[in-house]
Amino acid sequence: MADNKVRLSQIVGTFGPGSMLDLPERSVLVLGLDHWEMFGTGTFKVIQEPRLQRLLHQRLKDDARIIGDRPPEFRTPPIDAGDPKRPSPAIKVTVFPRWFACDAIAGDPPNRRRLARFQDLEPPKRLEYKGDDGKRRKASPIRFVCGCENGHLQDIEWRGVVHQNFRGEAGGTAGPCRREMWLEDSGTSADPRDTRISCDCGASLSLEELFQPGRLGSCPGERPWIIDREVEKCNAEKGLRLLTRSATNTYFPQVARVISLPQTVDELARRIEVVWSVLSDCKAIGDIQAARRFNPEVRANLDGYSDEEILASVLSIANGGNRAEAADVEDPRIAEFKLLASGNTLIGENASGAHLHAQTLDRSIWDPASDPSLSGINSLVAVHRLREVACLYGFTRFEPAPLANEDLEDVGLAVNGAALGQNPEWLPAVEQFGEGFFIQFSTEALAQWLARPAVLARAQQLQAGATAWIDAKRARGMAVSANILNERERPEYIMAHSLAHALMTEVAIDCGYPASALKERIYLLPRLPGQPIQCGILIYTASAGNQGTLGGLVEITHRFAKVLKSALERERLCSGDPVCADHDPVRADDDRMLHGAACHGCLLISETSCEARNVLLDRVLLVDTVGPTGAAFF
Template sequence: MTKNAQRLSQVISTFGPGAMVDLPTRSVVIGGLELWDMRSGSFSPIPEPRLVARLEKFLKDQNRLPQTTNLSLRTPPVDHGRPGQMPSCVAAPVFPAWFVCDQVESTGGGLRRRRLVRWQDLDTAGGRRRFVFDDGKKSDTTPIRFVCACKNGHMQDIEWRWLLHRSEPCHNPMWIEEKGTSADADDLEVVCGCGKRLAMRQLFIAGLLGDCRGERPWLLDRDPNGCNQPLKLLTRTATNTYFPQVDTVISLPSAEDELTKLVESLSGELANVQSVSDVAPAKRFNSKIKAALDSYPDEEIFARLVRIREGAVAESGGSAKPAEFDMFASGRAEIGQNAPTAKLYAQTLPRATWLDPDSGLDLSSIKSVVAVHRLRAVSCLYGFTRFEAAPTSSDGELEDVGLAVHGAPISQGADWLPAIEQFGEGLFIHFDEAAIAGWLAKTETRARHDLLHEGYLNWRKKFAKPPKYPGTAYTLLHSLAHALMTEIALDCGYPSSSLKERVYALHGTDGAPERCGILIYTATAGAQGTLGGLVGTAPRFSRILAGALDRARVCSNDPVCADHEPDDHGGDRATHGAACHGCLLIAETSCEMRNTFLDRNLLVETMSPQCSPFFCFES
């Protein structure tokens, strides 16, 4: 099991607690936080007071965290590979517990069948890799492809004997019978030695699998609140088995003295310090705190800690985006410090540096371009869903999802959450809010807004608590961010999947655009960040933007793509105008809205008669 390794970023995203992972001989489910080996030295606390205060307030408001508990962020356990020491790990229980033998038995008529066996029936001498038949022959096994789950996130094995026999007792062997070569559910049947059989396609019938028992195999228990939701068929390797809920903030610089910077960097280690008297024991028992703060009085250390926490709490009532936007759009020539240990360092570029008069574009609507030489992004996993991804808020507000997502917690009561910090670079574009407001007031834009809003009203029906409509200004900036990321990837050499977006389309109390901007960034877990290729595109920004917009004029799927109207479609297509995989859709790991709310008819003139382009090429 020591060779089965995951990257830190995977453990808080694709393969977090409750997710299934295929190993060479079996399938496992990543264990909850109590099953993580968090011995001393196996993890590092992550200081990010803004994110901690934000999540702590949210979870306490949702009654998912005791009011007296102080939340902290930690990295997943890291195996340092030290000889003679047990590796740090995340326990992963075996799931599902039903297996199919690889040995095929021919039954004639073009049918083949394979024995269906349980985990406890496998040969322990071989590490439970093989099943021993009655005649002594052995066969390798594969985890069965099908399990079941409910909308509350609970998950369990399918009760195959109960499906075939209901209340009738039977101990005959069972097989999975196949015809054809597609392995589709239409070509599979479950067959018992007593003669009873069930077509696999019938498992899609509502109610056939029975009611949920509240099983939580990643926590090794059952939900104490119980569950009576109907079970639904879930393919083990399907993408809808697990949707992580991750919150990300961009770390902002602290314009304080050296002591404040030291305390802020150690705020994760100081999470349990609640009074001046707690500072001395923290120094005594934590060598890192002692080395950094031993020369400072306890009273001053605690005063700085209180000031940092109060500032974070002041921001915790809402989105993290306004503070980030205000920092990037401040207009200061230098933002942060140009130092290896700095959390953020950026430069607002002179207009002559990035504006190319020969680009053919009117760029008066762009106020400034900021080259972000160094940034730190902290991402924290705080829940997950199954079957459907929870809706994402465009303004950065947390969804109504916490340590428990519809009854599917990632822990039984931990006072910490898993997080990672990544370092990288970026490019921030600040738009003139007055120019966007004037564009929104145009008759053509209002007509396009009505179409997009109708699509949103259709899309929101599938959610019990739907997110707010992000607004046409958000759709404009979101579409531009996708077009820019594709063009930047062609120019700077980074793969497009390594780029990420952060769209700022924040409205004031009167509904008018108040903060409008785009941050395109890339970040890695390495302490030194990335190589500067993204920042290097800043002087060529005008030409990159012109290329992105020119490419958006025509899609390989036109005229179908350009003429797409969202109002009468279902699923995520109801949020799209002119957008498809041929033009605006990108890797979902790069998009903050899971590829929803996109329309290139808002960017430039396409072949659709219903355009309302924000950008115009000069004739």
């Protein structure tokens, strides 16, 4: 298993600590941060993004997901240095689940497969089971485990579950029966009623029974990725619930992403920024001296500056001086929007090592004919180079955790989730470089659009769907705030989000980027009394390595009018019409309550590209369709 590799970006996401991963011969559980091989020179890289580090510490300091009285350090997952003389660092995993179903061989009963524990398989590889008949059968992990919405996970104790309430031949409740157990499939479908777990003693149950509330018992708080159990009793109301090992609801990663802002012009502050995780706690000259003496990276970066100069700059930065204003630290998206929408011809720095290099284009470049259909767009920014930092800070199972609902919270941090380690003082993160383009909507056009009766009526219909969605969640026992969607339920957000999806689909067709490689960031500043509506979208792509991507998205900006018109025309008619266009959110189920006219035939895209799990979309707010009309922004 040491030769199995995944990309760094997959670790900070789909295959983070606590997730299950299928390898060629095993199903394994990725262990927590305490079990990652992060020792030795060059085994990982420290990523500096002080705005996000301080925000996570500020919002999660009383949460088990972050331990310590200082902002968490960001580290990449273990990196293979490529040195043949040194073993490659690794992320440790453990075999999970530990129950296996054996392949049938000649002479076995039809549609029945023996069940065996991991310790009962043949050593040393433990890939086969040798039965009482002396024959070997290849074993594969069973498909079913159990867990709770707090992230806990464990094997199903099949013997106890199957024999629960079963009375054997002697008439008493069955004890620890050790006879053979079987997985039986009586049909060709995946219907739970067609699959049973049985014992030779006569006890059996169908998978359908395991969906009954409380059938698997209360949750004891098992955390096998940390190899321990929660000290406090798990408060999951529904107790343990059945999970299909490879299903998407087994792991919902909580990832915070920011676009790095330009480094400050102050050279000393820029150097301090590079080693900020080390210097952030320095309060006196002695702290600076110790950091320079014992940390080679600090010593190299601050060479030529006195201890007094460094301390003064560190204290200024810590108090929000040269580095960033307090509001920027609290709300990275607001800082990003203000910079990209500043109207400056040059944004950032045109240099190979710059975090951000963008250019606000003259309107004559992207709208040479002064097209009336583009009057709703205020400015277009070509982002030649950007740096994205993504950090994994927790996860949930069964349901994604609700986002924080504070009025000024725009980074989208989840309010609860499982920890990645026993005492996580650092978090896994990756940095990626890329390019894109930014669109700022006209505040006047948005205000006029929102005042139209058809838009108000459509907004009420979408709001009714959001309310029904919240009520449905509460009916299932979930504690959901009435303000869970926050700014995202506003029609401006839904319109901008829908346009982002339409543009990503069109750009993928036009310039050849894979659709799954494109990403979005929707900017909608909180609506304050007397203030204009400020809204924009960033479409970008990013990949590992300092070189970023090939410039296809920037080139799109010179043909933006054509690309936008083509994207909007594509949304007028969907292959699912008229059903798609006439979709009523209130009468829908689950997340479809958060949709207007949107489906896989028109607006839904790869979920890795969408920041909102493919919800809160409606092409009726973009263009007139075969259904409702009059609410289109364009």
